[in-house]
Amino acid sequence: MLLTSLQRLLWMLVLVAAQLLVFNHIHLFGYATPLPFVYFLLRFPLNTERWSILLWGFVCGLLTDIISLTPGIGSAAMTMTAFVQPLLLNLMVPKDAVEDFRPGYRTLGFWPYVYYVTQLTFLFTLIYFLLLSFSFHHFLDFIISFVSSWALTLLLCLIFEGFHKKGHE
Amino acid sequence: MRALLDFITKYNHWFLLVVLEGISFVLLFQFNRYHNSVWMTSANSVVGQFYAWENEALRYISLGQVNEDLMQRNLVLEQSNEVLRRRIAELTHDSTQAERKLTDQLQDIRLLHAHVITNSVMHRDNFITIDRGTADSVQAEMGVVCGTGIVGIVYIASAHYAIVQPLLNSGSRISCRLRGSEYFGYLKWDGVDPLYATLDDIPRHARFKVGDTVETSGFSSVFPPGIFVGKVAAIEDSDDGLSYQLKVHLGTDFSRLQDVSVVQQRFQSEIHNLEHQADSIAQL
Numbered sequence: 001m002l003l004t005s006l007q008r009l010l011w012m013l014v015l016v017a018a019q020l021l022v023f024n025h026i027h028l029f030g031y032a033t034p035l036p037f038v039y040f041l042l043r044f045p046l047n048t049e050r051w052s053i054l055l056w057g058f059v060c061g062l063l064t065d066i067i068s069l070t071p072g073i074g075s076a077a078m079t080m081t082a083f084v085q086p087l088l089l090n091l092m093v094p095k096d097a098v099e100d101f102r103p104g105y106r107t108l109g110f111w112p113y114v115y116y117v118t119q120l121t122f123l124f125t126l127i128y129f130l131l132l133s134f135s136f137h138h139f140l141d142f143i144i145s146f147v148s149s150w151a152l153t154l155l156l157c158l159i160f161e162g163f164h165k166k167g168h169e
Numbered sequence: 170m171r172a173l174l175d176f177i178t179k180y181n182h183w184f185l186l187v188v189l190e191g192i193s194f195v196l197l198f199q200f201n202r203y204h205n206s207v208w209m210t211s212a213n214s215v216v217g218q219f220y221a222w223e224n225e226a227l228r229y230i231s232l233g234q235v236n237e238d239l240m241q242r243n244l245v246l247e248q249s250n251e252v253l254r255r256r257i258a259e260l261t262h263d264s265t266q267a268e269r270k271l272t273d274q275l276q277d278i279r280l281l282h283a284h285v286i287t288n289s290v291m292h293r294d295n296f297i298t299i300d301r302g303t304a305d306s307v308q309a310e311m312g313v314v315c316g317t318g319i320v321g322i323v324y325i326a327s328a329h330y331a332i333v334q335p336l337l338n339s340g341s342r343i344s345c346r347l348r349g350s351e352y353f354g355y356l357k358w359d360g361v362d363p364l365y366a367t368l369d370d371i372p373r374h375a376r377f378k379v380g381d382t383v384e385t386s387g388f389s390s391v392f393p394p395g396i397f398v399g400k401v402a403a404i405e406d407s408d409d410g411l412s413y414q415l416k417v418h419l420g421t422d423f424s425r426l427q428d429v430s431v432v433q434q435r436f437q438s439e440i441h442n443l444e445h446q447a448d449s450i451a452q453l
Contacts, residue, residue, distance in 0.1 A: 050182030072197025079189040
């Protein structure tokens with residue numbers, strides 16, 4: 001339990017640091033900014049307590065908010081994503097899944113996992129950019145930055161999972 | 170209490186979600202100048218919308234007062250209309266003494282506004298209570314009207330309240346006539362449909378049609394002549410076949426009665442006394 005928590009904390013700090021040092025500086029074509037720290041939430045196993053994942057999500061979002069000077073935006077988006085993650089995972093896991101089922105390419109299958117990540121990153125990026133722009137005065141700008149950032153985030157999350165799998169093997 | 174605790178435990182993640190999102194939004198509005206300003210303006214437009222709704226609601230509530238005023242106005246106009254109609258009749262043909270008397274009588278009418286407190290249309294003998302009594306010089310046998318027609322006759326009056334015997338009462342008989350003719354009869358209610366009453370004793374040689382207006386005849390001291398009662402809805406023969414019986418669609422919707430006026434005539438008690446004396450002499 002303690003070990004898992006320490007591992008999670010470490011992961012979170014790594015992802016937040018990566019966000020601060022690398023991804024926050026990427027503005028592809030002036031629009032696309034990847035937000036791959038959401039990957040932190042994608043890895044939570046099936047039997048995680050709901051309150052626990054909510055708190056983890058909130059804290060992770062809050063940390064990125066503090067370093068990116070976007071108070072409230074990351075934490076709101078991460079909390080909502082943390083709320084949806086168990087629901088979505090429950091829908092996708094096989095019936096005979098083990099209790100601590102951890103979503104990944106191997107456990108879910110390649111395409112189901114891609115589907116899973118696509119949905120969660122969509123939700124997260126959508127909330128994030130909705131709160132960031134907070135109006136539809138520049139609707140086209142909003143759509144472009146949202147979609148491109150989503151695509152980048154999705155891609156990075158899938159790559160992370162690929163490395164992760166390799167690391168485990 | 171235990172059930173409440175169980176509920177909270179079971180759905181703790183929902184509460185936690187709300188709390189955490191709440192904190193996030195507080196941070197969002199507290200520390201982001203842009204979001205703060207957008208929030209303020211959108212909040213203002215929301216508040217503005219609420220004010221607009223409130224104003225509309227208040228206007229709706231005050232419609233009652235507007236309605237009262239209009240009803241009073243309507244009654245006054247109806248009275249003046251009657252006076253003018255009489256005046257024209259006088260000028261176009263030689264009027265009788267009786268007509269002259271009626272015209273004079275009209276000028277001595279005072280309308281006292283009252284609210285309906287209790288009302289029913291369900292029984293065979295319905296009664297209405299109004300919030301005016303002898304303190305407002307309301308007395309038994311006074312007529313009660315509303316903006317859309319006659320209502321009934323004051324039955325008993327206490328100091329501040331009075332009970333009205335409306336048209337929708339088996340004991341009610343009101344002298345009415347067809348507008349434009351002098352044929353009159355008694356309006357009664359058959360105890361079934363609160364929208365219709367029957368006008369009896371219209372002679373067979375009278376000429377009229379469905380849709381003609383029925384109004385008060387003024388042959389009693391209760392109602393001045395010419396107050397709208399309803400319209401002829403159907404023409405039937407009376408039981409003995411000697412006269413017509415008219416089904417009258419009443420102008421007054423008794424089921425929605427709220428504001429009424431008591432008709433106070435200056436010489437009403439005098440006329441009433443005279444009639445009583447005449448009755449007692451006849452009985453001797």
